[in-house]
Amino acid sequence: MLSAQRKDHLRQILRRDGRVVAKDVAADLGVSEDSIRRDLRELADAGELVRVYGGALPIPPADRPVDQRASLATESKERVARRAVGLIPLNSTIVLDAGTTxxxxxxxxxxxxxxTVITPSPTIALAVAEHSDARVxxxxxxxxxxxxxxxxxLAMEAVQHLAADLFFLGVTGIDxxxxxxxxxxDDAATKRAIAxxxxxxxxxxxxxxxGATSRCPVLDLDAVSGLVVDPHDTSPVIGALAERVSVLR
Incomplete structure (x- = not known):
């Protein structure tokens, strides 16, 4: 089977099952796992999927360009935002990451x-100036x-000269x-430096x-102080996350 045919087969499995297990596909097609991993790597480089250990997952909705994310889960983001703002003490310096939440x-x-609000996002900076009296x-x-x-x-150099009380980190996958x-x-590296x-x-x-996974690791769950989630979200994944990190609703 040609590489193009294998890739079409991998796309079909991803649409049907929501995941690809490399060893299973290799056994089904009678090819080496190296061939399947190479196909997955090329599909990932083309932005068609996310490679994970042993296979691949679909691109998560939260990993879309920012203009496409603006209308995604808006009510959930607002509930998370209100809970997060409740964590901010008086007279503090905070960092707001880029993102719709x-x-x-x-x-x-x-x-x-x-x-005082520090941010790497011009959009966030302008919004803070519009809606609050905080220093930006x-x-x-x-x-x-x-x-x-x-x-x-340049951003990495600037970060080394900053210090803040709280960092509200935006990621596209929490698993x-x-x-x-x-x-x-680059975003992942900047987020680690800020943290x-x-x-x-x-x-x-x-x-x-x-429960989503993107292709670039940022931090382990045990490296953060807490995870702010939507109080209306009943996903069983949150229970598994609570075993690794403090969950705030």
Whole structure:
């Protein structure tokens, strides 16, 4: 079987089963696992799937470009945002990551709290300035058109000169096994660097991210202070996550 035929077969399995197990496909087709892994790697490089240990998963909805995510799980994001804002103490410095849930947070930030907000996202910075009286500090760097967030060497250098009390981390995948993941390698590195400069890191877990896995690891679950989830989300995955990290509803 030619590589193009195997890839079509892999696409069909992914649509039908929601996952690909490399060893099973190799046995069914009578080819080596190396051939299947190579096909999966090429499909992942083309943005058609996410490679995981032993196979592949579909691209999660939360891993779409930011303009496509704006209308995804909006009510869940608003509930998570309100719960997250409740964690912010007076007179604190916080970092708001890029993303649609942090954007929802900007609309409910407290006034008169003597708050400083640091962000790598121009969109978040403008929203904070519009909806609150907080001081705004922007992390500079190359702007990713996919996520609309600053990253790269300039951003990494700026992060090393910052310190904050809380980091509200946005990721596109939150999974008990694969941890916290996102879709862009530079974004993942920037998120890790910011977390290292903050006293506490809280992950924002709206419903479309729970149980999803993206291709770039960010942090292990035990490296963060807590996971803020939608109180209406009854996914059994949250129970498994609660065994690894503090879950706040």
């Amino acid at each position: 942090t954007l929802a947070m900007t609309r409910v930030l407290p006034h008169g709290a003597d708050l 500090v922007i992390i500079g760097g190359e702007l990713s058109r996919f996520s609309m967030v600053a990253s790269g060497p 008990p096994v694969h941890g916290l993941t996102t879709g862009n390698l 290292a400069r903050c006293t506490q890191t809280y992950v924002l877990g709206s419903e479309e991210k729970i």
